[in-house]
Amino acid sequence: MxxxxxxxxxxxxxxxxxxxxxxxxxxxxxxxxxxxxxxxxxxxxxxxxxxxxxxxxxxxxxxxxxxxxxxxxxxxxxxxxxxxxxxxxxxxxxxxxxxxxxxxxxxxxxxxxxxxxxxxxxxxxxxxxxxxxxxxxxxxxxxxxxxxxxxxxxxxxxxxxxxxxxxxxxxxxxxxxxxxxxxxxxxxEPMTYSRKCLANLLLAAKVKTRLLETMSDIHVQSRDGRVVVTTKALKRDKQKKTLAIKELAGSVEGVDFVEVHINNDIFSEAAQSLR
Amino acid sequence: MSERLDILLLDDEPIVGKRLKPALEKIGCRVEVFENPVEAMARLEKKKFDIVVTDIRMDEMDGLQVLERVLDKWPETKVIMITGYAMMALARESMEKGAFDFIAKPFRPDDLRRVIAKAAKALGSPIDFTPAGRA
Known part of the structure; x- marks a missing residue:
């Protein structure tokens, strides 16, 4: 249905x-x-x-x-x-x-x-x-x-x-x-493909919600339990943030693997360099 | 329909047939594999299969044409579409033309076995299928 x-x-x-x-x-x-x-x-x-x-x-x-x-x-x-x-x-x-x-x-x-x-x-x-x-x-x-x-x-x-x-x-x-x-x-009519697409959207939304509880600027995509998270961070915080995301996202039921992409937060870095 | 499900598997990538044939035989199906849609259609002219699993993007004839020709000849046959180029419009078109199900590649053998079991049930010949877990 x-x-x-x-x-x-x-x-x-x-x-x-x-x-x-x-x-x-x-x-x-x-x-x-x-x-x-x-x-x-x-x-x-x-x-x-x-x-x-x-x-x-x-x-x-x-x-x-x-x-x-x-x-x-x-x-x-x-x-x-x-x-x-x-x-x-x-x-x-x-x-x-x-x-x-x-x-x-x-x-x-x-x-x-x-x-x-x-x-x-x-x-x-x-x-x-x-x-x-x-x-x-x-x-x-x-x-x-x-x-x-x-x-x-x-x-x-x-x-x-x-x-x-x-x-x-x-x-x-x-x-x-x-x-x-x-x-x-x-x-x-639903089919295997469309049900999977919906399941992927759901898993991505669950992970995003878990991460947004404490973080901001989070984008999540998922496919069959593999999750890709994209966010921003200062260069010096990259490793710490990656680990935190992997731990939080990995704790969501249905997540098998987490990949994290962190882009440089150029605005925050520019603001810091001016201090 | 004989006791065992007769399945025709059509995909122009040899690896697909090589991998899926034993996976389907494990659940008691008889499987004939084709890489060429024209040869597959010639076989379908002579023999009725319970289920046809076909790729969509192929040279010479695409999966939607296969779907239409199979249902023209054998309206009771369940046709399952598999594709590495899954998109909503293609999925809807396949369903509209009478596909039984539509699966995006890559998929696990259990995903196909699950759909085959569903098709077998719809054909009134249920098969025993317990997911083996993730490959």
Whole structure:
């Protein structure tokens, strides 16, 4: 059975269609409710996880980049863990930005009529239509920036998806029925290759999360238990950091071999040489 | 279908057949190995195999053509694609055209044996397969 990942420019529509699709297919639901479980598991605040999914890091708001990346990594690892079980519909957890190259993942983008959304927002908050339009345009800009900073992706790019549905033309129930039908196409069936790709993403996310607990600027790739970690360090700290990474990454279940690539942290070295 | 599974293994790299033939015979399969897709297709014209394992990128005929021709002639045969050039689009195309499974090279003999066991079950002729662990 396959997995479905839904992304929308309207959070409410995302949840409504995600939930309805899961109901039609009898699949599990993977939505923002998962954050509570993740918060408990990692001993972090649920509100901080939700904030990390919505906003970029900011020292003023008490969300330094190091923490921000760690929170996102916790979410990613837990979402991937659950997706590996198959038969899941996932939304509002940014999975469309990190579940890439998985052939049995049907990726859906839901777009809504911006004018309708602005009218609804204006009515709901007793503001002018023009003001509502400005608010939505600002939210959209911030979202594009967030996607870029967090995952280097543009979520509004239709090429990222297998199916794009316009709620201006198709109602939510019909959208859910369309998604449920599309996932039945044989090309979205899981296979040994796609399951392995997902397992590789999961292992990389687990290792990244373990390392980001104490380190920053960590990139991880994995294949069949072999893990490659890339990071930066001062020349004099290279050996120490390599050993620390090997020990931490090696302690993650499923890791057989760890390769570490350390690039020179030229900015820190330049700063040190000026002292 | 006879008691033992008949498998046709097609890969233009001789090492693949050399390595996988004994691995599959260990679980009780009868295996014929081909390095040339044209010769493999000639054999398939004469004999029905339960399972065909084929590489995708080959000269003369690619694995997707093999898949289509096998399923045309023997719709019940399970075709397993193996490739060193695995990509999502190719994987999806293979599944859409009727492949039973798709495996990226390099893989362990147990990975293929596991898929063969799954195919045997789907054919209604389950075989005993216990993973031997990592090679």
């Amino acid at each position: 396959s997995i479905i990942i839904i992304s929308a420019d309207d959070r409410a529509a995302e949840g409504q269609i995600g939930g309805r699709t899961a109901e039609i297919l009898g699949y599990g639901r993977l939505g923002p409710e998962l954050l509570q479980e993740i918060a408990a598991k990692y001993g972090v605040e649920e509100g901080k996880l939700a904030e990390a999914l919505e906003r970029e890091p900011s020292l003023l708001r008490g969300m330094p980049p190091k923490k921000w990346y760690y929170y996102l990594s916790c979410i990613e690892a837990e979402v991937l863990e659950r997706l590996a079980a198959d038969k899941m519909v996932c939304w509002s957890l940014a999975a469309h930005l990190y579940v890439l190259g998985i052939s049995h993942a049907l990726r859906v983008r839901i777009i809504s009529d911006i004018e309708q959304r602005a009218a609804a927002l204006a009515e709901e908050n007793g503001i002018s239509l023009q003001r509502a339009q400005k608010i939505l345009a600002k939210q959209q800009r911030q979202r594009v920036q967030w996607c870029q900073t967090a995952y280097g992706q543009d979520e509004t790019d239709p090429a990222l998806y297998d199916l794009v549905i316009n709620l201006g033309q198709i109602d939510p129930d019909e959208a859910a029925a369309t998604i449920a039908k599309a996932v039945g196409y044989r090309k979205f």
